[in-house]
Amino acid sequence: MVIELVEQEEKTASGIVLPDSAKEKPQEGKVVAVGTGRVTENGERVALEVTAGDSIIFSKYAGTEVKYEGKEYLILRETDVLA
Template sequence: MSTILRSIKALSPLLDRVLVQRVKMESKTAGGIFLPDSAVKELNEAKVLAVGPGAMDKDGKRMTMSVAAGDKVLIPQFGGSPIKVGDEEYSIFRDHELLAKINE
């Protein structure tokens, strides 16, 4: 990416795209034992940070998004468009690529 973002808040998804950040697995167990980086795997769980307004259907009407900012979702292991801001990593997926919404 040629443009350097100072903050992820400067990024607004377009159409049916969803900006997410993967939830990081704890590197410490409940008993207080620290796990090495090789033992900590990436989870497919992510938090939705921002959503686009929705795609247009063939009649020109805006389709509603299936998720909203703040939702937790399951994302595919691979895919999406990665974005790095500082040390933090984010991804942009299309709404239909999300696997499930986690209701807590």
């Protein structure tokens, strides 16, 4: 699945501006596209439970980062989705 990353806040709740080096790696995103699912050992296709448009939370270091037309995306497996 392809995920568009949700940017972290520039300021904390108390108004402190965070430099890029202090920000954590994003763990939230919006599903942009999904594949057809996985194929089991006996040849059956299992559809993904997420759909385009879903907001998700994923493992911190999961997936592969890609840039396309100036935007950053993440390619994930469904097993990397936490919620």
